[in-house]
Amino acid sequence: MTLSTHVAAAPADKPSWAQTLKVYLEPASLRMLSLGFSAGLPLLLVFGTLSFWLREAGVDRSTIGFLSWVGLAYGFKWVWSPLVDRMPIPLLTRWMGRRRSWLLLAQTLIMGGLVSMALTDPKLALAPMVWCAIAVAFGSATQDIALDAFRIESADVEHQAALAATYQTGYRLAMIWAGAGALWIAARAEVAGAAAYQHGAWQTAYLVMAASMLPGVLTVLFSREPAPRALPHARNAAEWLQGALVEPFAEFLRRYRWQAGLILALIATYRISDVVMGIMANPFYVDMGYTKDEVATVTKIYGVVMTLVGAFVGGAMALRMGVMRVLMLGAVLSASSNLMFAWLAGQGHDVGKLVFVISADNLASGIASSAFIAYLSSLTNVNYSATQYALFSSMMLLLPKLVAGYSGVYVDHFGYAAFFTATAMLGVPVLALVALASRITTKAHGD
Secondary structure, eight states: OOBOSSSOOOOSSOOOHHHHHHGGGSHHHHHHHHHHHHHHHHHHHHTHHHHHHHHHTTOOHHHHHHHGGGGHHHHTGGGTHHHHHHOOOTTHHHHHOHHHHHHHHHHHHHHHHHHHHHTOOTTTOHHHHHHHHHHHHHHHHHHHHHHHHHHHHTSOGGGHHHHHHHHHHHHHHHHHIIIIIHHHHHHHHSOTTSOSOOHHHHHHHHHHHHHTTHHHHHHHHHSOOOOOOOOOOOSSHHHHHIIIIIHHHHHHHHHHTTHHHHHHHHHHHTTHHHHHHHHTHHHHHHHTTOOHHHHIIIIIIIHHHHHHHHHHHHHHHHHHHOHHHHHHHHHHHHHHHHHHHHHHTTSOSOHHHHHHHHHHHHHHHHHHHHHHHHHHHHTOOGGGHHHHHHHHHHHHHHHHHHHHTTHHHHHHHHOHHHHHHHHHHHTHHHHHHHHHHTTBOOOOOOO
């Protein structure tokens, strides 16, 4: 493998800004907007919004932290990604194609899980809620596997940053709805003068969230299946397992050899600051006295808008400057913004300061996310797109989610300010990994 001596430069013939922005109106980009909404909706409903619900129901912070391990479904999705990549679903695949059939199946599981969560009261019995959340997370992770493959196979390498940006836009719009929307619905569904915690209000919110998966379902039904790629014929089960399970990982190792370890280390740690900090964000807001409406407006609407701005800026910058430069910028900004939360922890209930901190943090997150998705896509061989991308995106969450499980225990012992500072320090080694990975020339990722 050849090594470049500097960070990958932007293409010689840079597109104009008008050409750059026009790509966001192409059909493939618009499909990613809708499917990104479908992908983003379940995440907060089993993490952020759920943690607010659980804290209001009286569940302690340590338990909420450990329950974040539900997210390990995303960290281990590479285990069943070969099945999503290769195995047809009886009748459904023949009718819809490989990618869309798996998308529809996953979306159905998510909707069923959200309805079950709505009918469960964690104050009375926590275990059923956990199992329902696991079902939603499993369906969401499966949807991600099929959707990532669908996205990668829908456009060439040059358009992946644009698709990543529109995907992120839909994703973040869904997070506004699953975050601010769910809190707003729950607040409006409360009965005046009744107890502070009302399960019926949360039930209404989660039933609405289940119905909100329908736009994604309709997009799957009316989208075209990407051009199918011929799969090697397997003469027996051993050959099928070799092609489906072993070869996608072996191909990546052959392509990058010893440098694969460096790339995987970067993938495993790039979002660690954001993920570990995010588990305690909603308990922090509850404990600081912010109301549902304040959290919904500032963090779930305004904050997500800032993330969208960051995603579009990051996508455009990646097209003009190169992905690796933007990847480094995102890593610096993501770690630095956590220090602002440490400062906020000492300011008391102050909505103005919360707006300021959320602005900086979410702008940084948007820039980092769009660059990181484009980077992961550039590493993927289209012959194994679902399996390889699932491996990369699983590694992105596995270590952060494991660490995040102890976030509640850390806060109980050292306080919020120390916790946010520690999450910022977790991002420092990432800077060195980005610098080293920038010297690796990305090799061709398929025919």
